[in-house]
Amino acid sequence: MAYSHWLNSGFAKEVMLCPCPSIAQTLYCVADEQADLAVVPVENSIGGSVAITLDTLWQLDQLQIQRALILPITHALLSNSVTLDNIKTVYSHPQALAQCQKWLEKYIGAAQLVPTNSTTEALEFLHQDQLAGAIASPRASQLYNVPILVPEINDYPDNCTRFWVLGKEPSTNGDCTSLAFSLPANVPGSLVKPLQVFAKRLINLSRIESRPTKRSLGEYLFFIDLEKGSSLHSVEEALEELATHTEVLKVFGHYNLLPLNFAATN
Structure with missing residues (x-):
């Protein structure tokens, strides 16, 4: 309900809000076309990342980030x-x-x-x-x-929380890009090559973190947020090269960030 002001002002028609019992079910509702958009928390400035959001998004191939929202949190x-x-x-x-x-x-x-x-x-x-x-x-x-x-x-x-607005529409424009990848082998230096792809192009990584693959102890997925900077072309080049150094690469979309000035809670 805390998002109704943004949602209703951001679209030409009125938006119906449909609460779901969990974050995972919220995302699956959009993937199964029971809803058009999902608004889910991804990171809090105090509590850190919301693991279920990242894990579920990795499992689903259909969803793209349409917008990021930053909300001040008052409990x-x-x-x-x-x-x-x-x-x-x-x-x-x-x-x-x-x-x-x-x-x-x-x-x-x-x-x-x-x-x-x-x-x-x-x-x-x-x-x-x-x-x-x-x-x-x-x-x-x-x-x-x-x-x-x-x-x-x-x-x-x-205290602030970052939310993602996710849908099935392709998300190709914006100053932020989010992606995740797995590595072909857990060997020394295997993470260096993917990171060098961005470093040599002076692309800033605003967040990087790992999540277990749930296949084997010590195997991880890596979630990265990057800033476009002055050139989307450089980002696209980087993503093409990144694909050669990863086992699975998923790009969750290019999108903009919208700070909101009303209090909410996750």
Whole structure:
């Protein structure tokens, strides 16, 4: 729901928002043409990358990144309880729990922390348990009519999350490019050649990280974000050469990044 303003202003027609119970199911809905676009978190400035987003995107060949969104994150503790002393259980997405860990330990350290698929799902438990709290956005309080017990419980005030808007349309224009690849052999220096492809063309890599292939211990996939700089031609040349040094190469699209100035939560 936090994306409705951007989605409805970014398209000529009104957009219907369809919540899904998990990130993976959100992506599969678009891949199976049950929805046109998916908006999923990929990286948080505090909690790091969202592994399920990367792993699922690697498994799917149809999806392309249409846009990246950067949202400031404000977490609040929502509850039907009138006092913190009554809170015995706190529900939320694992990322939200991690981003409020210090506050939780300081003020309700004895409470049980229960991870959920999303912050929206966490709110469902509040109707059943008057002694429970949920970490979600202040906006969620308005949408789902749940009182805010404590506002702004983030451990870090400058918390931001990067989201990807994914669809099946080809994504060929933009200042950012995201890709992933596996290597043909796990030997010394096997990662150097792919990285040199970008270095010799002075293409800046804004992010690189590894994820296990799930085939064998010590085998990894490498996810890279790069900035186009002054020449898309150089990027296309680099991708052509990169393909010769990798086992499997997947380019998730060329897209632009849009910072948003309203608070949300993952």
